[in-house]
Amino acid sequence: MPACYEASRCAEAGMDRIDTVLKAVPEDLVTTDQDVVARYLTDFRKYMTGASRAVLRPRTTEDVRRIVALCAEHGVPLVPQGGNTSYCAAATPGVAGDELVLSLERLNAIREVDAPNLSLTAEAGCVLSVLQETADAAGLMLPLDLGSRQSCQIGGNLSTNAGGVSVLKYGMARDLVLGLEAVLPDGQLLDVLQPLRKNNTGYDVKQLLLGAEGTLGIITAVSLKLVRKSVQTVTAFLAIPEIDALTQILARAQAYTGECITSFEYVSDHSLRMLLAARSELRHPLTAPNPHYVLLEAQTASPVFPLEDAVSQLLEQLMEEGLVTDGTLASGGAQRDALWVLREHIPEAEVANGGSVKHDVSVTTSRLPAFVKEASALVEDHSEGGRLSIYGHVGDGNVHFNVVAPVGAVPATYKAWFEREVSPRIYDLAVAMGGSFGAEYGIGRVKLDLLDRYGNPAKIALMRAIKTAVDPKNILNPGKVVR
Ligand SMILES: Cc1cc2nc3c(=O)[nH]c(=O)nc-3n(C[C@H](O)[C@H](O)[C@H](O)COP(=O)(O)OP(=O)(O)OC[C@H]3O[C@@H](n4cnc5c(N)ncnc54)[C@H](O)[C@@H]3O)c2cc1C
Structure with missing residues (x-):
């Protein structure tokens, strides 16, 4: 044949x-x-x-x-x-x-970098880090960045509407999309790939496929927004005695740096300790342990704005007021990388301890400290010995509220028990505080029940209607996102 x-x-x-x-x-x-x-x-x-x-x-x-x-x-x-x-x-x-x-791994050509237009057009199977390097080589920057950058692909990033560590300044993956090429479930080609910033010609149908987790079409190529490359980067690791101060510190940091804060990542002391124990070659960046830390990064493409001065003054002021008790600054290079390792390798430490029950939730930034405190109290009340591992992109209200099995417990048994008995209380709390049970990872197979439980019925009905209209034979990724 x-x-x-x-x-x-x-x-x-x-x-x-x-x-x-x-x-x-x-x-x-x-x-x-x-x-x-x-x-x-x-x-x-x-x-x-x-x-x-x-x-x-x-x-x-x-x-x-x-x-x-x-x-x-x-x-x-x-x-x-x-x-x-x-x-x-x-x-x-x-x-x-x-x-x-x-x-989609072989569909990985870079079709065009249009530097004056600040855009890059690439196929869906391009690995994110390759696109970041391509933009960099053109003197520009692709401001989408997440811990899985060396293996995730841009098609997957768009299909999950990925978040990551730069959402605070640049938005989610969907905010970076100018145009899209995709194959619809009947084999038709949807070609709205033009890298245009203005194109009001009817429904913005590409938005339907962003975050649809492959249920409405196969993304084959995308035109992405680029930004000018930062020429100054300042990274700080700060010790925070009271979690309530997070919101105030963020607001102050944005004001001091003229909205140059690209990342504002929270690391709890538990998470840091777990990582340092799992990776003996890593060192604590500060002199003494503290209950809470923030990894803050400010970037600017301006060669003349005094970024380092702005961040130094910010720290002085925060320390004078007692909002921050200790801190270290890195201006790029190996020092910066060393600080980021402490944030990005926490999931690895969880795995080394038998893995965690993950709650990828979001609330408004103003409510985040209260959420962390109340959810922590819930775990203490309902699961003695459960080890909290809390970290995340708190600058945009997203916290990974994870729980590792007590020392000596069988991780799989504990996790199954916790997911059944305690996790619903954590999600209830996030939703009761006006938050979301799924901040950035999506629904997939794992969160279908949560969508049933917390999703707005009208929204779920509309999602079903869209799925049925676009993919009546249920050909694409059945059993994910919509039942
Ligand atoms: C270490 C680590 C750190 C992470 N950090 C973050 C983070 O900070 N923020 C975040 O949001 N996520 C994060 N993730 C989760 C994950 O990396 C993201 O969801 C990522 O966007 C998935 O990309 P992928 O190429 O691996 O997609 P896959 O896992 O292969 O697929 C994800 C979904 O997209 C669909 N899909 C894939 N390609 C296409 C396509 N071309 N067309 C249509 N559908 C498609 C799949 O069917 C599936 O539904 C992290 C994961 C790891 C392992």
Whole structure:
């Protein structure tokens, strides 16, 4: 059988639907070797392992278009997968084995860098760090940044509407999108890829696909906003005696630096201690332990604005007022990297301690200190010995409120118990405080129940109506986001 998308001939041969599709896709785009396929079947957090007969790895948008059209014709569901770093098993196929994985990893060309237009157009499978380096080489900056930058792909970032460490200044992934190219569930090509800042020509349909976790279309390319590269970066690690001061410190920092704060990341003492114990080569950056820390970063593209002076004066003032008791400053290079390691490697320390129950929640920045205190008290009341690991992008109201099993407990047993008995109280609290049960990781498979519980019924009905209208055969990523 020639490998040329000729499905009808295979169907005549009486093959099942998946065989029909697999025989019709060019051989070099299909991997059925189960040793290789296995690499695509388990999610990053090892929450679940699915099954699939094959992984399809298109090289071009036209390959994607043909594969999706074939799958639509034969009713074979596809699970799009980027870097597979999802924290909610959004890119993992189900266990039944009736879905095919569509990996975008080979669709990784950079189509254009338009420096005067401050834009970059690239295919969905480009790894985020590669795009950051590409922008950098053009003297510009892609201001999307997250801990998984070396393996997540831009298509996955957009499909999860990723957040990360620069949201405070530059917004979520969707805020950086100028144009989009995608394949719709019937195989049609949606081409609204122009890198335009103004384009009011009807509904902004690309927004539907951003954050849709692959349920409404396969993103094949994107035009992204770039910004001028920072020429000054100042990073500070601050000790904060009272968590209530966070909001005031953030407001003051923004005012002092003229809104140059790009990151305002919280690290609890528990999390830092867990990391230092797990990675003996790391050092505490301050002289004495404190209950709370903030990693603050300010950046500017201006060569003349006195950024370092502004941050130094800020610290002096905060220390005089007792809002900050200790701190260290780094102006780029290895010193800066060393401070970021202390923030970004906390998940690793959790894994070294048997993993954590994660609550990726958000509240308004003004309520965040109260949330952290009340949620911590809940854990103390309901789970003696549970080890809190609290950190996150608190500058935008997002806190990772994680709990590690008590020393000596069996992590898997404890986590299952905690998720059942205590997690609902934490989510109830976040929602009661006007917050969200899912700040940046999305719904995937893992948070479907939470969406049922806390989602606005009208919103859920509208989501279902959109899914049914755009993907009536439920071909794309079934079982994720909408039931
Ligand atoms: C160490 C670490 C740190 C992290 N930090 C952050 C953080 O700070 N902020 C944050 O938001 N997330 C974070 N994450 C979660 C994760 O990295 C992000 O959700 C990321 O955007 C996922 O990208 P991916 O390419 O790995 O997508 P995948 O995990 O492969 O897929 C994610 C979803 O997108 C869909 N998808 C993938 N590609 C496409 C495409 N081309 N078209 C349509 N659908 C597609 C998948 O079906 C799935 O639903 C972190 C993860 C790790 C491991």
